[in-house]
Amino acid sequence: MTATERPPLVTVVMIFLDAETFIDEAIACVLAQTHSEWEIMLVDDGSTDGSSAIARRWAADDAGRIRYLDHRNHANRGMSASRNRGLREARGQFVAFLDADDVWLPRKLEEQLAIMRLQPRAAMVYGRTEIWYSWNGTPTDRVRDHTLDLGVAPDALVEPPALLRLLLENRVQSPTTCSVLLRREVFDRVGEFQEAFRGMFEDQAFFAKVCLACPVYVSSRVWARYRQHPGSC
Numbered sequence: 001m002t003a004t005e006r007p008p009l010v011t012v013v014m015i016f017l018d019a020e021t022f023i024d025e026a027i028a029c030v031l032a033q034t035h036s037e038w039e040i041m042l043v044d045d046g047s048t049d050g051s052s053a054i055a056r057r058w059a060a061d062d063a064g065r066i067r068y069l070d071h072r073n074h075a076n077r078g079m080s081a082s083r084n085r086g087l088r089e090a091r092g093q094f095v096a097f098l099d100a101d102d103v104w105l106p107r108k109l110e111e112q113l114a115i116m117r118l119q120p121r122a123a124m125v126y127g128r129t130e131i132w133y134s135w136n137g138t139p140t141d142r143v144r145d146h147t148l149d150l151g152v153a154p155d156a157l158v159e160p161p162a163l164l165r166l167l168l169e170n171r172v173q174s175p176t177t178c179s180v181l182l183r184r185e186v187f188d189r190v191g192e193f194q195e196a197f198r199g200m201f202e203d204q205a206f207f208a209k210v211c212l213a214c215p216v217y218v219s220s221r222v223w224a225r226y227r228q229h230p231g232s233c
Contacts, residue, residue, distance in 0.1 A: 008065070009037040009093055010109055010181070013086035015079060016042065016100035020050040022227065023100040027058055027066070030098065035109040038096075040066045041086035046076030051100070078198025080206075087192060093184055097177040097203075101227045104178065108223040112181040115217055122157055123189075123214030124182045126175040127221040133228050147222060148173040154220035163211040163218075167204075175216075177203045178224035186210060 012030055016023055030040055042055040052070075059068035069085055071077050087095065094116065098104060115125050133144035151172030152158055166172040190209040197205050210216065 006037075007091040007093075008039040009113070010035070010039075010096055011086070011090035011092035011094070011184075012038055012040045012096050012098055013083055013090070014040055014042050014098050014100055015045055015082040015086065016047060016051055016055065017045040017076065018047050018049040018051060019100035020047075020054060021101075023051050023054055026098055026100045026103060029103040029106075032106050033104065033109045034107050035113060038065065038109065039091060041089055042066065042068050043082045043086045044068065044070040044074070045078065045082040046071065046074055078195065078202070080193035080195045080197050080202040083202075084192045084195065087187060090184060094181055095184055095187070096181050098224075099178060101229065101232065102178040103225045103227070105223050105225070109181070111221060112219075112223065115219065116181065116183070119157055119217050121215045122183075122217040123186045124175070124180055124210055125217040125219060126180045127219035127223050128173070129176040129179045130222055130225045131228060135225070135227050135229075144228075150218055150220070152218050154218060157215050157217050159215050161212050163216055164208055167208065167211065174204055175207045176224065176226055178226060180207075182210070186214060189213060 014026060027040065030038065042059060044052050044055060056068050059066045067089065069089060071085065096109065112125050116122060128147040128150060131146050133141040151166060163172065167174060190213050193202055194205045
C-alpha cells in the first residue's frame with residue numbers, strides 16, 4: 001500500500017452540536033499534532049448554527065483524512081449515539097476523542113502511542129487534564145486554570161477493577177474524553193457508549209465498563225485542555 005492507502009493509526013472522533021465558536025480551533029489542534037497518522041470523524045449531532053458548514057468545509061479540503069458524518073435526517077440523537085456513529089466508521093487501531101470546544105497539546109498522540117507500545121496490556125491511557133478557564137484571555141481567569149489530583153500512583157498500569165472502585169468512591173480524577181487513547185478492540189470487548197445517556201456522564205458510563213474489565217495506564221502528563229464556558233455540558 002502507498003501512504004495514502006494505508007489505514008490511519010488513530011481515529012479521532014469529534015462530536016459537535018452548535019459549536020461554530022470553537023470547532024476550527026479543535027480541528028486545527030489535531031492538524032498540529034506531532035504524530036500525523038490520523039483521521040478525524042466530525043460527527044454532527046443536529047447542529048443548527050454554522051458549525052455544520054464549517055465541518056463540511058474541512059472535510060472537503062482534506063477528504064483523505066477528515067470525514068463529515070451526521071445522523072439520518074440531521075437528527076439530534078445525543079452524545080453517546082454520536083460517538084458511536086464515529087466509532088462505527090473508524091479505521092484506526094487506536095481511538096481518541098476530542099469534543100469541539102476542547103484542545104490537545106501538540107504531542108498528545110505521539111506520547112500516548114509511545115506508552116501504548118511499551119504497555120501492550122493497557123487497553124486505555126489517560127493523564128491529567130487542564131481545567132481551562134483562561135482560553136478567553138482574561139488575566140483573572142489564568143489563576144483559575146488547574147489540574148486535579150489523579151488519586152493513584154502516576155505512570156503505572158492499574159489492574160481492574162481498582163480504578164472503578166476508586167471512581168465510585170470519588171477518590172480519583174475521572175478520565176476525560178479529551179485525555180484518553182484506547183485500543184480499537186476495547187469496544188469489541190466492552191461495547192460502545194450507552195445511548196440512553198444522551199448528555200451528562202455518558203463518558204463516565206463508558207469508562208466504568210473499561211475500568212471494570214481492562215488494565216488502564218494512568219499518566220502524570222497533561223495532554224488536553226478542557227474548556228470551561230457557559231455553553232459547556
